[in-house]
Amino acid sequence: MSTAVLFDRYGTPDELYATDLPVPSAGPGEVVVRYLAIGVNPIDWKILRGDLRAHLPLDLPGACLGVEAAGVVVEVGAGVRRFRVGDRVVRHGRPGTYRLHEAVPAAQEADELTAWPDRFDAEQAAVLPVAAGTAYSALRQVGLRAGERLLVHGASGGVGLATVQLALLTGAARVVGTGSARHHDLLRRLGAVPVEYGGQEAERLAELGPFDASIDCAGGLGPAGTAVRLVSETARRVTIVADPAVQALGVPYLEHVPLELASTLDLIGHSPFELPIAARLPLSRAAEALALGEKGGLGGKIVLVPPTPGQAAPTPRQDA
Ligand SMILES: NC(=O)c1ccc[n+]([C@@H]2O[C@H](COP(=O)([O-])OP(=O)(O)OC[C@H]3O[C@@H](n4cnc5c(N)ncnc54)[C@H](OP(=O)(O)O)[C@@H]3O)[C@@H](O)[C@H]2O)c1
Known part of the structure; x- marks a missing residue:
């Protein structure tokens, strides 16, 4: 049985x-x-x-x-x-x-x-599949290129942690990620600059920005607001959490690209990537x-x- x-x-x-x-x-x-x-x-x-x-x-x-x-x-x-x-x-x-x-x-x-x-x-x-696959699609949608600066909201969650690492593997010059303070050591170890969400989040992100692109893995109007302020082009912002209010503000929802999971897993398998x-x-x-x-x-x-x-x-x- x-x-x-x-x-x-x-x-x-x-x-x-x-x-x-x-x-x-x-x-x-x-x-x-x-x-x-x-x-x-x-x-x-x-x-x-x-x-x-x-x-x-x-x-x-x-x-x-x-x-x-x-x-x-x-x-x-x-x-x-x-x-x-x-x-x-x-x-x-x-x-x-x-x-x-x-x-x-x-x-x-x-x-x-x-x-x-x-x-x-x-x-x-x-x-690996959901986190790495979603991160892969989001990075493709915002067209992140080597040398660019990326803002990741909800960086300490499953998809966020994968996004931070895949962005750095892509050659991102800097990845700033929001998450609660207890996860900042983890985010630093993976190569991101951590920022605590809530409180002084907007001011701190403004000091660290502007950014070339943003990926929101948390959802809600707060992350959407900072993404709109700190990333100039709509097409270079994306959220993975469907919400008409967020989309109306100027943060498009994720469109899954055909997932090249085999090649993504191959890349991850030959790097220090961890979840x-x-x-x-x-x-x-x-x-x-x-x-x-x-x-x-x-x-x-x-x-x-x-x-x-x-x-x-x-x-x-x-x-x-
Ligand atoms: N569209 C898609 O295809 C797709 C695919 C996968 C997931 N999703 C959706 O994306 C969301 C995240 O998925 P996940 O698997 O990464 O979930 P998860 O592992 O539960 O992570 C969510 C993270 O969001 C953080 N967070 C909560 N409120 C926040 C805020 N105001 N600002 C910044 N960060 C905040 C939390 O950080 P702390 O723990 O540090 O507090 C948590 O680590 C879920 O809603 C999920 O359904 C969509």
Whole structure:
């Protein structure tokens, strides 16, 4: 048997329950992946709350959260040439990774699976796709070039930390990032100039600016206001948090560019890039992981660790 964490209706993390399911088999053009680690993201609790139901309709009851994970191919279906049993892969895209085994499309044109960089372990690999992929798209949208100065709001979150590092790998001359004071040592270590948000934020950023481009990973009118004041061209500002009021102020929303995840992961794999893991919980405690993430302030990513096959049946959340 296999394990999955599912939900039957929109709501709070209390809706999640762990259950046993048969191990799927690989249909034509599919592989079965056994996950070793699963990334937790804000989109998970937004989907669970029903915030995205108009854009991302789910099959309820029995829907599964999770848009990234790392694991090992355990079965290869007919017609799949790209992967072999034992390959280490990262899965990204549509929701459904809060489980131990998943049958995933793996034909040539499918783009849900990518080999994972050698130097990362499963937990580190599992949290790369959303953070690195979003950072990559945002940097492409603002057209950051070597030698330029970048302002990053929400620099201490998952996407923010990836943005800071990818910007510096791109050759940015200076990256200034907002985050709470407890994450400033981390931001400095990664090469950013940290600024505390709230209070004197606007004055401090004005002293450090102007900037060639800005990427907002926090959302809200405060970051939008400083971006508009300190970056002269609208096209060189972007926010990754959809908000009509922010867009009306002159900060465009992110348009995802086709993700060259393989080449982004290759670049990251050959650099000192890191995404700290701030918390790890067993998959059966996914509800706690979501509550923790929603509370915020972690300074890194949360991972869920599925049971190894043969381990005792999952403990339902309410008994954990
Ligand atoms: N459009 C897309 O494709 C896309 C993709 C990924 C994520 N997102 C969205 O982007 C947001 C960030 O995602 P994430 O994974 O990076 O989340 P996260 O890891 O929870 O990070 C959010 C960060 O925002 C910081 N923050 C909160 N209020 C702030 C403020 N007023 N000024 C500056 N920073 C502030 C927090 O910093 P401290 O911890 O230091 O307080 C926190 O680290 C979420 O809303 C998510 O849904 C969108």
